[in-house]
Amino acid sequence: MNADFLSAISSSWQFSPSILFALVVSGWIYFRGWRSLRQRGSSRFPPWRLGAFFASLLTIFVALQSPLDALAPFSLQIHMVQHLLLMIVAPPLVWLAAPELPLLIGLPKWLRDEWIRPFARWRRLRLALAWIFRPQVAWIAFTATIWIWHAPYCYQLALESNFWHRVEHAMFLMASLLFWHPVMQPFPLRTTYSRWLLVPYLFLAGVQGTILSGILTFSHRVLYPHYAAAPNLWNITPLVDQSLAGAVMWIPTSLAYVIALFWIVAEQMSSGKAIAKRDGKYRSVTPAHRSPQPLGPRPSIWAPLLERRVVRLTLRWIMFTLAALIILDGLLGPQISALNLAGVAPWIHWRAILVISLIVGGNFFCAVCPFTVLRSVAKKFNLQYSFPKSLQNKWPSVALLALFFWAYEAFSLWDRPAWTALIVIGFFAVALLFDLLFVQAPFCKYVCPIGQFNFVQSLVSPSEVAVRSPDVCAGCRTRDCLAGNEQIAGCQLSLFVPKKQGNLDCTFCLDCADACPHQNITLVQLRPGVDLVSDAARSGVGRYSQRIDLAALIVVLLFAALLNAAWMTAPLVSLEETLTAAIGWGRLPIVTGGMLLGLLAAPFFLMQLLGKASLAMSAETADWRAPVMRFAPALIPLGLGMWLAHYSFHLFTSADSLLWATQRMANDHLATNFLIGGGVCSCCTAGSIAWLLPLELLFLDVGLCMSLWAAYRIAQREQPIPQIVLRTFAPWAIFLVIFFVACVWVLLQPMEMRGAYVAGL
Amino acid sequence: MSPACKRWLSLAICIAAANVVLADGGKVQLRREIGPYQVTIFTSPTPLRAGPIDLSVMVQNSAREIVQDVQIDFQLTSESGEILLQHASQATATNKLLQSAKLMLPESGVWQVHTTIVGEASADLDFEISAAEAHSDWTTAGWMLLLPVALVALFVMRERLVREN
Ligand code: SF4
Ligand code: SF4
Numbered sequence: 001m002n003a004d005f006l007s008a009i010s011s012s013w014q015f016s017p018s019i020l021f022a023l024v025v026s027g028w029i030y031f032r033g034w035r036s037l038r039q040r041g042s043s044r045f046p047p048w049r050l051g052a053f054f055a056s057l058l059t060i061f062v063a064l065q066s067p068l069d070a071l072a073p074f075s076l077q078i079h080m081v082q083h084l085l086l087m088i089v090a091p092p093l094v095w096l097a098a099p100e101l102p103l104l105i106g107l108p109k110w111l112r113d114e115w116i117r118p119f120a121r122w123r124r125l126r127l128a129l130a131w132i133f134r135p136q137v138a139w140i141a142f143t144a145t146i147w148i149w150h151a152p153y154c155y156q157l158a159l160e161s162n163f164w165h166r167v168e169h170a171m172f173l174m175a176s177l178l179f180w181h182p183v184m185q186p187f188p189l190r191t192t193y194s195r196w197l198l199v200p201y202l203f204l205a206g207v208q209g210t211i212l213s214g215i216l217t218f219s220h221r222v223l224y225p226h227y228a229a230a231p232n233l234w235n236i237t238p239l240v241d242q243s244l245a246g247a248v249m250w251i252p253t254s255l256a257y258v259i260a261l262f263w264i265v266a267e268q269m270s271s272g273k274a275i276a277k278r279d280g281k282y283r284s285v286t287p288a289h290r291s292p293q294p295l296g297p298r299p300s301i302w303a304p305l306l307e308r309r310v311v312r313l314t315l316r317w318i319m320f321t322l323a324a325l326i327i328l329d330g331l332l333g334p335q336i337s338a339l340n341l342a343g344v345a346p347w348i349h350w351r352a353i354l355v356i357s358l359i360v361g362g363n364f365f366c367a368v369c370p371f372t373v374l375r376s377v378a379k380k381f382n383l384q385y386s387f388p389k390s391l392q393n394k395w396p397s398v399a400l401l402a403l404f405f406w407a408y409e410a411f412s413l414w415d416r417p418a419w420t421a422l423i424v425i426g427f428f429a430v431a432l433l434f435d436l437l438f439v440q441a442p443f444c445k446y447v448c449p450i451g452q453f454n455f456v457q458s459l460v461s462p463s464e465v466a467v468r469s470p471d472v473c474a475g476c477r478t479r480d481c482l483a484g485n486e487q488i489a490g491c492q493l494s495l496f497v498p499k500k501q502g503n504l505d506c507t508f509c510l511d512c513a514d515a516c517p518h519q520n521i522t523l524v525q526l527r528p529g530v531d532l533v534s535d536a537a538r539s540g541v542g543r544y545s546q547r548i549d550l551a552a553l554i555v556v557l558l559f560a561a562l563l564n565a566a567w568m569t570a571p572l573v574s575l576e577e578t579l580t581a582a583i584g585w586g587r588l589p590i591v592t593g594g595m596l597l598g599l600l601a602a603p604f605f606l607m608q609l610l611g612k613a614s615l616a617m618s619a620e621t622a623d624w625r626a627p628v629m630r631f632a633p634a635l636i637p638l639g640l641g642m643w644l645a646h647y648s649f650h651l652f653t654s655a656d657s658l659l660w661a662t663q664r665m666a667n668d669h670l671a672t673n674f675l676i677g678g679g680v681c682s683c684c685t686a687g688s689i690a691w692l693l694p695l696e697l698l699f700l701d702v703g704l705c706m707s708l709w710a711a712y713r714i715a716q717r718e719q720p721i722p723q724i725v726l727r728t729f730a731p732w733a734i735f736l737v738i739f740f741v742a743c744v745w746v747l748l749q750p751m752e753m754r755g756a757y758v759a760g761l
Numbered sequence: 762m763s764p765a766c767k768r769w770l771s772l773a774i775c776i777a778a779a780n781v782v783l784a785d786g787g788k789v790q791l792r793r794e795i796g797p798y799q800v801t802i803f804t805s806p807t808p809l810r811a812g813p814i815d816l817s818v819m820v821q822n823s824a825r826e827i828v829q830d831v832q833i834d835f836q837l838t839s840e841s842g843e844i845l846l847q848h849a850s851q852a853t854a855t856n857k858l859l860q861s862a863k864l865m866l867p868e869s870g871v872w873q874v875h876t877t878i879v880g881e882a883s884a885d886l887d888f889e890i891s892a893a894e895a896h897s898d899w900t901t902a903g904w905m906l907l908l909p910v911a912l913v914a915l916f917v918m919r920e921r922l923v924r925e926n
Pocket of ligand 1: 467472473474476477478479480481482497498515516517518519520521
């Protein structure tokens, strides 16, 4: 073996995100469940069970992602080793870990209660599963899978096609799990048949394995043409490789069956004593002490990071520095957006990171908002005006957001670094001015378009700022979290945390946490979406179902998600060009008309229609705005799905543009060596990166499902009679599906690459 | 094991297994001795289609040792005269035993592939590949539509079960 080979093979580890994700998530769920069982005093789950589960995950990882996988296309023997890891090593380890209880307990409670329990009680499903797990069925499924996939046509297919290769491995793993299930009899399984049945079960498995191995070992021709044509790495002929592969299959599998056979026989021979001993052992254990569960909601995984004030302040100053760099490059750098930080950082990277962070955690941007960095200084000179009562609602931000989306399109903001820099300066200036003039941060609450976007989308985020223990608040008289104290300001958005619910208007700044003298506030886990369907009265916000301004904001953001993406597709760009040429007044009136229609007029009429349809369906007499206010929150997930799909398109097709712009800026100011690559736009459709379109569609799918769920639950909340629930829900469901189809159509169109060079992917 | 848990476990395993098994694939397109080299070329996907494709090469010397210090370039010419140029490298290959070139075939039909290998010796290799029509993005969208349909069906079933219980 030459050095090239060794270095190539040692660097052929793969780290496929989907595989890592699946393994890490299952490992994490098991660990959570196992830990919880241990805390409850269960002696059935000693640490070796946890070790067995992790060992099974490691085996799967090695089988699929190690250099074994790189060698498998060149050698049947190596491919066989890969299969054996999936068939005789990983499955027994999985069952040794007795994963049933830990996996169930490790899941979030709501998932268990709402999704697992109803199906667990479904008799037909129970019978079907009991049938599948019967030894006879498991044996046939296992044998059939092995023989089918070793048939030359199927094996060849798996070698040539990635898809079929995945199916083959998945079937091997699943069939083997079925096969080893009765043998390992994982707790709490109690068989209704005699364990002696497993003697012929294992013996016959050995017989069929011997026949198949024999065929491979003694065949006089190469059964899989792929290996006859593949490069020869070790100077052995394909036929010898095949014979050795047969031996590799023969010896370990036979050994596994024989060991299992001896184990079963030994167990049965001493069954009475063994079982008594085993049961006695578990009965005799004194209940282990149960560690006290912390009271109150579970902290979010982000809590340890964001709870620390120094971290928030540092991040805020980092954001401030980044904003300063953007302003600097926007004003002084070349006005080529793809090469300017102000061209790529805000419009490609920041927008995508913003929506991703909203989904994974919450409104983190506002927590580290650079525009409020000077707030504490401004407070010293604050003139203490109150923001006008008539403007204390979301209407100013609806207007500002519509204005922003119009300006973005009308003036091609993504293509104007200097303008972008001026907008950022404008944000700083207005935020500072508001902080100098007014009390209670009305800029964040009523004006800032970014804030409004974040507030609305964070209604589906999995974290919220909340109290740890309501009892502590019940005895609190100072309410520092709201009013502040001498050291720290309280909530400047006037949210009283014990009565706050959800994320609306919360900037995640955690000033309330710093102010609370009892350290009773933190970032806690929130079930994503649950806030959309609750109509509780909330501190500072009231009931969603009585906020027409909030409904308008949600609707405008929903339609903006579609319009913002659609306006970069070929059909809309060419329509705009045709109309511009036909009318002859330039593109401004066309963009203005389009925006008025798409963002305001069409949504208004559609909502009116939906509101009236909802009323008609439920035979309710009220203003059409009432159902719109009730159902508006349900529109948020689909809108967020579209924002995410659109922004991830820009991020993934042009991620490296940040590098080019930074290098160029460094070169300008520090005279470094600057080498630009790319320059040709080759990725104008999501389909040009194999996984991007499916990913975008997945975001939309999840958004649609969540919106449909929320709409249905809102209908249920409002209507006690099931028939009326469906009728009330129907118009919203139809609208959501039509809107979803429109989004899919937009994503399938060729996209104009705005202000970016080539994808580096 | 209770049936409910079996079901959950089977479902989890199905999902995990579907993700877990990303193995290298690829069809051996040709294997030839050219000068001092033995060259094997793999193509992916199978069947080959217009759209993103992968051409991977293994170069071995007469002792069957893998040779990495060679420059490999592809020139693909379609029937309509479209020309694509692409350099193959180990960096773009997942399987580091190979040198791989990722290309975007803009059209279906027969493509003439001219491969240049330059190392201690130089070699040229010509062959043809035939690409079927690209999958329409609508096909992908169609598949992806199955997810909401399945989830809605699951939800409806769940609601029914909850009511019945
Ligand atoms: S200051 Fe702390 S304890 Fe008092 S009401 Fe606010 S969160 Fe509760
Ligand atoms: S409740 Fe108020 S103080 Fe607390 S994190 Fe939210 S906005 Fe900040």
